[in-house]
Amino acid sequence: MSLISYGERNIGADVGRQADVQTGAQTAAHASLRFLPSELTAKCRSLLESYHALYGYAGLPDMLWHSDARDIIECHRDLTKVFKNGSKSRCAKRANDSFLLIASTIVALEILARDFAGWGRRYPAAKKNAELLIGDALMNSRNWLMDKYLYPPLGIHREFAAALLPSELTPAR
Helix, strand or coil, X not given: CCCCCCCCCCHHHHHHXXXXXXXXXXXCCCCCCCCCCHHHHHHHHHXXXXXXXXXXXXXXXXXXXXXXXXXXXXXXXXXXXXXXXXXXXXXXXXXXXXXXXXXXXXXXXXXXXXXXXXXXXXXXXXXXXXXXXXXXXXXXCCXXXXXXXXXXXXXXXXXXXXXXXXXXXXXXX
């Protein structure tokens, strides 16, 4: 069974909880990512799972490390712990879950900071927190992780971008 249960729960709480389980740390200082909307994080998680179902999980740690997501991981204590523990894990499922948790968190932060698909307008307080966490200096010239998922080398996949639309804006099929 996975250390983390996903779904409607807040991913910020999951990052802190996984870091606690894996390192035995205290739970007092894990409130920094709790501002992420649970609907957005669930959509990011499903986007990443569908992407890696097509392309595989082998390149996920490299995607995290070679994008500017590395700066966010290094600056956030819980994300650093989850990344280290995922790297050291001997179980591929546990390692993939750790890296997916980090990637989902960072993609959700980037979506809020860039106001992609109206998420920043929908959650203005969360947008401010995401911009603060990502940093103003990095906003202009970034190698965004979400761009790697939405615009892979083989071309634009609009079905991936449609998966991130808020519920009220999702087109009827």
